[in-house]
Amino acid sequence: MADEKPHCKVILSNKIADTLLSEIHSGLAPLPRKPLLVGFLSSTDPAARVYAEWTSKTATANGFAFQLRTVDREELEDALLTANTDDAVDGIIVYYPIFGNRQDQYLQQIVAVDKDVEGLSHQYIFNMYQNVRFLDPAMTKKSILPCTPLAVIKILEYLRIYNTILPYGNRLHGRTVTVINRSEVVGRPLAALLANDGACVYSVDIEDVQQFTRGEGLRKRRHEVVEKPGWTLENCLPISDVVISGVPGDKYKVPLNLLREGAVCINFSSERNFAPEVKEKASIYVPAIGKVTIVVLLRNLLRIVQNKIDAKAEADKSTPSEAAQTAA
Amino acid sequence: MADEKPHCKVILSNKIADTLLSEIHSGLAPLPRKPLLVGFLSSTDPAARVYAEWTSKTATANGFAFQLRTVDREELEDALLTANTDDAVDGIIVYYPIFGNRQDQYLQQIVAVDKDVEGLSHQYIFNMYQNVRFLDPAMTKKSILPCTPLAVIKILEYLRIYNTILPYGNRLHGRTVTVINRSEVVGRPLAALLANDGACVYSVDIEDVQQFTRGEGLRKRRHEVVEKPGWTLENCLPISDVVISGVPGDKYKVPLNLLREGAVCINFSSERNFAPEVKEKASIYVPAIGKVTIVVLLRNLLRIVQNKIDAKAEADKSTPSEAAQTAA
Numbered sequence: 001m002a003d004e005k006p007h008c009k010v011i012l013s014n015k016i017a018d019t020l021l022s023e024i025h026s027g028l029a030p031l032p033r034k035p036l037l038v039g040f041l042s043s044t045d046p047a048a049r050v051y052a053e054w055t056s057k058t059a060t061a062n063g064f065a066f067q068l069r070t071v072d073r074e075e076l077e078d079a080l081l082t083a084n085t086d087d088a089v090d091g092i093i094v095y096y097p098i099f100g101n102r103q104d105q106y107l108q109q110i111v112a113v114d115k116d117v118e119g120l121s122h123q124y125i126f127n128m129y130q131n132v133r134f135l136d137p138a139m140t141k142k143s144i145l146p147c148t149p150l151a152v153i154k155i156l157e158y159l160r161i162y163n164t165i166l167p168y169g170n171r172l173h174g175r176t177v178t179v180i181n182r183s184e185v186v187g188r189p190l191a192a193l194l195a196n197d198g199a200c201v202y203s204v205d206i207e208d209v210q211q212f213t214r215g216e217g218l219r220k221r222r223h224e225v226v227e228k229p230g231w232t233l234e235n236c237l238p239i240s241d242v243v244i245s246g247v248p249g250d251k252y253k254v255p256l257n258l259l260r261e262g263a264v265c266i267n268f269s270s271e272r273n274f275a276p277e278v279k280e281k282a283s284i285y286v287p288a289i290g291k292v293t294i295v296v297l298l299r300n301l302l303r304i305v306q307n308k309i310d311a312k313a314e315a316d317k318s319t320p321s322e323a324a325q326t327a328a
Numbered sequence: 329m330a331d332e333k334p335h336c337k338v339i340l341s342n343k344i345a346d347t348l349l350s351e352i353h354s355g356l357a358p359l360p361r362k363p364l365l366v367g368f369l370s371s372t373d374p375a376a377r378v379y380a381e382w383t384s385k386t387a388t389a390n391g392f393a394f395q396l397r398t399v400d401r402e403e404l405e406d407a408l409l410t411a412n413t414d415d416a417v418d419g420i421i422v423y424y425p426i427f428g429n430r431q432d433q434y435l436q437q438i439v440a441v442d443k444d445v446e447g448l449s450h451q452y453i454f455n456m457y458q459n460v461r462f463l464d465p466a467m468t469k470k471s472i473l474p475c476t477p478l479a480v481i482k483i484l485e486y487l488r489i490y491n492t493i494l495p496y497g498n499r500l501h502g503r504t505v506t507v508i509n510r511s512e513v514v515g516r517p518l519a520a521l522l523a524n525d526g527a528c529v530y531s532v533d534i535e536d537v538q539q540f541t542r543g544e545g546l547r548k549r550r551h552e553v554v555e556k557p558g559w560t561l562e563n564c565l566p567i568s569d570v571v572i573s574g575v576p577g578d579k580y581k582v583p584l585n586l587l588r589e590g591a592v593c594i595n596f597s598s599e600r601n602f603a604p605e606v607k608e609k610a611s612i613y614v615p616a617i618g619k620v621t622i623v624v625l626l627r628n629l630l631r632i633v634q635n636k637i638d639a640k641a642e643a644d645k646s647t648p649s650e651a652a653q654t655a656a
Contacts, residue, residue, distance in 0.1 A: 001462050004547050004548070004549065005545075005547070006544070006545025006547055007495075007498050007501065007526075007545055007546040007547075008545065009493065009494055009495070011493075067474065127473055149429065158493070159491075159493055160491045160492060163487075163488045163611075164488065165337065165339075165486070165487055165488050165612070166337055166611060166612070167335070167337070170335050170611075173335065173590040173611035174569060174588070174589070174590025174591060174592065174611040174612075175590070190572040198590070198611075199334075200589060200590070213589075214335070216608065216609060217333075217334025217336065217589075217607075217608050217609055218334065218337055218590075219332050219333070219334055219335075220332070221332065239567065241502060241569070259547075260502070261502070261528060261541075261544055262501040262502025262503070262526070262528070262546075263502060264502065279545075280544065280545050281544060281545055283491075283494060283498075283502040283526075284493070284494070284502075285500035
């Protein structure tokens with residue numbers, strides 16, 4: 001029996017993005033007008049300008065209106081407040097870094113919650129960590145999730161790592177995932193999201209390993225975090241079905257010798273964290289996720305617009321009866 | 329945060345059987361007549377009679393014709409040879425045990441290959457172990473698989489353990505499965521089938537543990553078997569996503585403390601190999617598979633009939649040109 005080439009399915013993010021885009025197109029069809037996304041560019045980082053151009057191109061190509069507003073960073077706060085109250089503006093994106101310090105986080109909280117397509121408002125982040133999935137008690141309006149972690153979730157759904165035979169909210173039960181990166185922007189929220197969906201997650205950074213789970217039989221309503229003293233990738237990788245890596249810089253490579261045979265490997269770093277030999281052992285490899293991230297941003301915008309239309313419809317329904325009460 | 333009840337989805341085999349039955353019903357619709365399944369009862373085992381009645385009921389309720397022929401065991405060979413050449417008979421099932429020794433295996437090979445709905449003919453078994461999936465070089469006629477192992481495969485497909493994003497034939501890549509039972513009838517063929525589909529399988533019996541895989545990156549065309557000296561369930565269970573147990577008798581229980589959190593557990597023994605507490609830890613639990621097995625038998629019968637119709641259509645196509653050649 002002759003040896004053959006290894007079997008690894010390499011999935012490019014544009015293929016996954018296209019699937020999400022067709023959902024978005026059907027969502028856009030019934031809307032009265034194109035949703036308007038406004039981007040604020042106050043950053044001097046060339047990567048921010050590239051990202052702005054990329055947002056513009058993807059938004060306008062897919063049925064959204066887009067305006068780029070280049071604003072001196074000292075005037076950004078006022079510009080945001082104006083956009084917050086402008087009914088013509090449906091969604092706001094700000095290109096970071098601007099000050100490159102905690103003032104950037106302050107600015108993130110200036111964006112109106114109901115225009116925050118990036119999902120960075122404290123209310124959304126709080127909901128995410130607390131595993132609160134809806135904005136309203138009737139559970140009709142889904143909360144907004146930060147774009148990059150949500151892009152990874154959407155990729156895992158596309159790859160059928162989410163098992164739809166299990167109930168919504170528990171579809172990663174039985175999956176073990178290693179996330180290499182524990183930044184506040186991507187790695188930690190991603191670990192929390194995956195654990196809230198039922199996975200056992202090893203969150204790895206240069207300091208240590210933490211385990212995020214909902215406990216045996218998913219008894220907890222949301223994830224809990226346990227330190228794993230002495231653990232390294234040598235402990236996590238051989239037992240992980242899915243390995244998600246987002247280490248910045250071109251130096252870092254995931255040690256492939258530790259991978260489980262047939263693991264699913266996803267890279268969200270702008271550099272390649274997996275050497276090409278990952279295909280010798282992985283069952284599925286997703287080398288980059290950028291195109292999905294930007295589509296997920298548009299999906300968030302669509303959701304925000306839909307939530308607003310639903311809220312208005314409900315308000316209109318209740319108004320006549322209020323008027324009747326006032327008249328009585 | 330209060331503890332809640334564990335989350336385990338218990339899936340009964342009739343639900344899975346119903347899905348397969350609706351596929352069978354659409355396959356039956358275009359056929360010129362009801363396929364006829366003939367059951368031969370020469371066994372004195374009361375379980376064999378129960379199984380015969382159950383086949384009869386399921387077959388006739390789902391659009392098949394069924395005849396039970398009760399035959400003295402010394403006359404069974406002749407009765408089978410008669411049925412083999414009777415065009416009215418589409419499928420044959422023999423209820424074992426009859427002699428309870430190797431003569432039963434001899435009788436299994438008497439049944440015509442193109443009427444063997446149980447998939448016990450040497451040709452089918454050989455194809456299965458060799459990972460040969462079709463009967464013809466054009467790959468239009470799928471080989472027949474033995475019913476109980478095939479039932480487990482169909483259950484794993486229903487449970488989305490087979491990942492349809494991966495190519496056909498590799499859809500268990502990355503899955504680790506423990507099969508407790510290595511009988512020639514179920515356990516060994518099942519381990520081979522799962523490994524041929526890309527899984528890493530630990531085949532466990534009272535003697536030892538064997539690993540069935542297609543090697544790193546699924547480079548091999550079919551599975552290979554490696555002994556795991558010194559291994560027991562203590563090594564296999566904690567690393568297995570799926571645990572399939574079929575130990576006869578009511579004494580045996582799978583040691584639940586060794587299960588991986590969120591494992592998928594399937595019992596194919598007539599007794600319960602998993603204690604009810606399996607639900608504390610498993611993500612999915614299938615307590616019995618009998619109803620799927622019998623539906624898979626009908627599915628095999630349908631396939632046999634379809635293969636025969638296709639073969640006849642091809643023969644009819646080639647006949648005129650042969651006639652033309654003879655005339656020329």
